[in-house]
Amino acid sequence: MARRKKRAGKGTFSNVELPVAKSYLTPSSRNRLLLAGGAVVTVLLAWVAVDSWIGNPQSLSNGPLSSNHANLEDNCAACHTEDNEVSNAACSTCHEKHGDELGVFTFASHYLYRSNDFQRVVPSPDEEPCHACHIEHQGRDAAITQVPDSRCLSCHQFGSFNDDHPQFEFATSNLPDDDALAFTHTRHVNEVMERGGLEDVEQACLSCHHPRPEGKSFQPIAFDRHCDVCHLTTSMRTPPLPVRSAATGPAGVETLEAIQQRGGPATQWAYFLNPNEFRRLGDRVVKGPLYHRDPWVLENLRGLRRALYPEAGLADLLTTSPDVPLNELATLYREAIATLKGQVRGLRARPEPEVQEELARLGALLEELERRLDDPYAPLDEARFLLALGPASSSLSETEVEQIEALVTALTEPCQQCHRVDNATIARVRQDQRTLRRAEFNHRAHIVQRRCLDCHGEIPVSEFLGKSEPAQASLDRAAIHNLPRIESCQECHNPKLASNRCVTCHLFHPDQSRRSQLLLYIGDEPEG
Amino acid sequence: MSSQPRARLRKRPPSVRSAARLTARRWSWGFVMATSLCLATYGANWLFAEVSPGSVWGLAYGTAAALLMVAAALYGMRRRALSLASKYRLGSARNWLYLHLYGGALFLLLMLMHSAFRIPSGAVNWWLWLLSGWTVASGLFGLALQQWIPRTLGSGLGLEVVYERVGELVGELRDKAEALAATSVEPVQALYARRVAPELAAPKRRWIYFLDITGGKQGQLKEFDYLRRFLSSEEKEKLGELARLYKAKLDLDAHYTLQTALRGWLWAHVPTSMVVLILLILHLGAVFYF
Incomplete structure (x- = not known):
């Protein structure tokens, strides 16, 4: 049976007749909440105030500095100016401490780093301060050199590496590789494998291409180490060459005796050469055997060139042509200095005191130039050379020019088995084999995962392995860039595999090894 | 057609309850739209540009988050200044409440977008990030309590007391x-x-x-x-x-x-929200000063 609910009487409520409130009830105040919040806020502000008053407000810092700058943690003023800017000057205080003149960390050096283009050294409105890319206060473990792609893309209008990276310049321009050398890979690989009894083609590659210690690139190919075993034999000799006389005029070679009698700087070698290597055939002479950089051939070649190009100037000090990329100019300077030093040595036998004084001064100057070439921090503006062949001599008749050029061809006939000769000068073989200069490629990191021919497959070495006939010239010659295209890189460097960030391959700042080359350009006002 | 049936068809004025329901629906739709817009913007940002607090995108998220934070905090002030609110017609309490609720939730999303969904470094930034999450979470918890407790008390007990x-x-x-x-x-x-x-x-x-x-x-x-x-x-x-x-x-x-x-629950919400406001001011000060 359901129990009847007891009804509340007047002034009461519920079945137990509780009294209703006699007056309006004010809800409990929330001031205590605000007071509690205010107390916490006060403590917070006091902490910030005390922290700021002490000197270096760590409480307001955006975070700890990276480990590279951790020693500056308690010294805000080291980077922040009174206006609380972080200027490039603050960065250069440490980072360019040993040579502000280098300007390594400037945009100017960045423009020149890979382009070698003087016209690029023009201030750009897009240039940003150091801290825009190297973002600090991101914690101790932050890698501030790992600049995000977006910083690079703010100037370089590319998309991501996998979608919109431009093709390599060598592939788009279709320009040949520097083919100053006649060389066939297929023939040489087969020769090396056969002589060494090698079974793996990679061993053949590495028998000539020796990696540099840092693993990035390879040591230059050297004739003495790699070529002379096969290419210099006792049977190698010049064709009969006309001996210079009144009848031949300049279109003749000087004999060893004539050079010895003439004397002059840098002809000491003539006294150490074996006269039996020359065979006189009437008014002609044959030199054999020949050496690499044979001094007699080079001396005569220099003489012929001097006849053709009397205005060659300092280019005359070089053994081969002065055509090098701008970043390799230092090589030319070293070579010219070596020639001059040889000539100074050659004149040491002169008895006159005034000559000896001049030679001492000249020697000291050359030493100083050489020292500055070795010092990446020393400016070298005064060490510039004018390296050019200049115009052909106008005093020679057309017939004489033709005769001299024919003699040059005959004199260098053994050389031309491998070398190209232009303008009576042996074309310079590039020692630095790098083509992709705008990126940093590390062979060591890649060779453990891929084989040489996986990337360098433009020349069909594999197809001609073991075949007696080398590939035809259209397939195998030095002018072919035996390099992969960008698609080959993109196979592995993508978001799912290897890193594909800009800084994985590219450097903004020039690396240390290239400082001395940059010295030649930084500080120059662009012409015009 | 005569005027009589036309008068019968005339729309009746909405009741208070249906007007409230309409307002709630508008706010919830607005919130869904704003959230979708934020997420789509962030997706576009992620695809096309750098996701970082200092980028233009990041600064835009941060500015929007700060404005929403201030707007949500004004609700508390509005409650304490009822006479001013009615005098200057500052809007209905219901709209202010929805602004507080939805604005607060959107503030958290924009704050996370501003920090690129990463824990920031720096004491002020870290506490601001942490307490912002705590404040919004405690607010949502309080909202849940306010939905559940009165209903439970009203339905399961024999008496109602203050x-x-x-x-x-x-x-x-x-x-x-x-x-x-x-x-x-x-x-x-x-x-x-x-x-x-x-x-x-x-x-x-x-x-x-x-x-x-x-x-x-x-x-x-x-x-x-x-x-x-x-x-x-x-x-x-x-x-x-x-x-x-x-x-x-x-x-x-x-x-x-x-x-x-x-x-x-207000003890977990109000004091921390005050601290968050102060931290926000310190954060903005540090950003503009440095």
């Missing part, structure tokens, strides 16, 4: 029970002394009310039922009255427990 009167009413019950027990037989007095008197000493909070609003009331009254068999009809009446007083006390305890929670 939180501030619970102590007074418990005293009232104690007086009544004492008077009743004094005139009862010895077994009833013993039951009162052992079971009822300690319970009526003061209001008590029990966790059980969060799970079961009755608090296991029937189980606790079994002793009363057992004793009733051995009493005369007059004593049975007294025992029944004592049981009603005991039940009323348990209901008051339920009110006391749940209404404490209904007020207590």
